[in-house]
Amino acid sequence: MQNGPASSARMRAIRIEDYGGPEVLRRVEMAIPEPGPGEVLVRVACAGVNFMDVHTRQGKYRESRTYAVRAPCTLGMEGAGEIVRVGPRVDGLRLGERVAWCISWGAYADYAVVPQGRLARVPREIPDDLAAAVIFQGSTAQYLVDDVAHLRPGDTCLVHAAAGGIGQILVQLAKGRGVTVYATASSEDKADIARRAGADLALPYADGGFADRIREATQGRGVDVVFDAVGRSTLRDSFRCTRTRGLVVNYGSVSGSIADLDPYELGEAGSLFLTRPRLADYLADSATVQRRADEIFGRLLDGSLRVAVARHYGFDEIEQAHAALEERRQLGKSVLIVA
Numbered sequence: 001m002q003n004g005p006a007s008s009a010r011m012r013a014i015r016i017e018d019y020g021g022p023e024v025l026r027r028v029e030m031a032i033p034e035p036g037p038g039e040v041l042v043r044v045a046c047a048g049v050n051f052m053d054v055h056t057r058q059g060k061y062r063e064s065r066t067y068a069v070r071a072p073c074t075l076g077m078e079g080a081g082e083i084v085r086v087g088p089r090v091d092g093l094r095l096g097e098r099v100a101w102c103i104s105w106g107a108y109a110d111y112a113v114v115p116q117g118r119l120a121r122v123p124r125e126i127p128d129d130l131a132a133a134v135i136f137q138g139s140t141a142q143y144l145v146d147d148v149a150h151l152r153p154g155d156t157c158l159v160h161a162a163a164g165g166i167g168q169i170l171v172q173l174a175k176g177r178g179v180t181v182y183a184t185a186s187s188e189d190k191a192d193i194a195r196r197a198g199a200d201l202a203l204p205y206a207d208g209g210f211a212d213r214i215r216e217a218t219q220g221r222g223v224d225v226v227f228d229a230v231g232r233s234t235l236r237d238s239f240r241c242t243r244t245r246g247l248v249v250n251y252g253s254v255s256g257s258i259a260d261l262d263p264y265e266l267g268e269a270g271s272l273f274l275t276r277p278r279l280a281d282y283l284a285d286s287a288t289v290q291r292r293a294d295e296i297f298g299r300l301l302d303g304s305l306r307v308a309v310a311r312h313y314g315f316d317e318i319e320q321a322h323a324a325l326e327e328r329r330q331l332g333k334s335v336l337i338v339a
């Protein structure tokens with residue numbers, strides 16, 4: 001045992017025993033977990049509040065192979081804090097280091113055990129709430145732009161839900177790479193957020209009418225890449241505004257999934273490529289985790305990326321935080337203050 005809490009100490013946690021609506025969220029007292037080989041114990045300062053938490057609570061990942069999270073469990077797959085205990089076979093991390101992580105569950109608690117391979121060091125100038133707010137959405141936007149879409153100067157792309165957390169970062173990273181960025185959002189206010197993030201043209205979704213507008217704006221060619229996290233309500237129209245042999249990146253399904261998609265449709269739409277990538281498959285090792293985080297933290301510090309924490313929730317307000325996401329009222333990213 002190194003420093004950190006006594007082994008008999010207990011902590012607060014927000015858990016689910018079974019899947020369901022906000023009523024299954026339970027605030028409990030429980031033993032502080034022990035880090036195993038290759039793991040550290042972090043005193044959590046802030047946890048990010050994400051759609052993935054809502055999906056985990058609802059049971060969407062109950063059979064997922066990529067995300068091995070099953071009820072009963074402590075929610076929260078993103079956070080920032082300080083290392084207070086180091087398990088066996090952990091290299092190069094010290095007690096007291098400030099770290100952030102994602103795709104490791106248990107952040108809605110005073111302490112979380114996190115595998116070394118998921119941790120990124122946080123620069124001194126980045127506060128805990130901002131680190132917890134950006135590590136997941138920022139790493140996601142970063143791998144989508146560079147390792148899925150391979151965006152280059154002169155490319156064109158369309159970002160749906162561009163006022164959302166990942167949407168706003170995608171717009172900014174794509175612009176930073178010299179790309180012409182088209183955007184959609186559900187209202188004029190949200191389209192304005194996308195414009196302020198740098199979108200060259202921002203449109204309401206308006207029943208798929210965006211596809212004609214994008215074709216017009218690209219002189220009938222269509223864009224090189226569409227980033228579509230909306231899913232059922234937009235995906236087929238996304239095919240209509242992608243250029244021949246272009247790429248559709250369906251990285252989320254906030255409006256639901258299309259159950260009856262026939263690959264023939266991709267041929268008809270112009271020999272399109274369709275991918276459903278997941279961040280977990282693009283975080284192979286510590287170096288990759290740190291590289292993605294370093295670009296996001298670096299851009300926040302040099303001002304080329306702007307992310308504001310939209311709302312801070314207390315430990316007793318998690319139900320409101322989930323409801324704001326589900327009811328589409330959340331503008332930007334919220335965090336749960338733990339410490």
Ligand SMILES: NC(=O)c1ccc[n+]([C@@H]2O[C@H](COP(=O)([O-])OP(=O)(O)OC[C@H]3O[C@@H](n4cnc5c(N)ncnc54)[C@H](OP(=O)(O)O)[C@@H]3O)[C@@H](O)[C@H]2O)c1
Nearest residue numbers: 140161164165166185186229251252253254255277278279
């Ligand atoms: N594949 C990956 O690696 C990966 C990684 C992280 C997250 N994700 C997924 O990416 C998606 C977006 O995540 P985020 O963190 O950016 O979320 P977010 O900040 O809450 O933004 C989601 C946006 O989706 C739009 N939306 C459209 N239909 C919606 C509906 N029925 N309900 C709620 N929102 C709806 C909303 O914008 P409008 O109101 O303008 O439509 C909202 O701003 C989620 O599905 C998440 O699970 C995927």
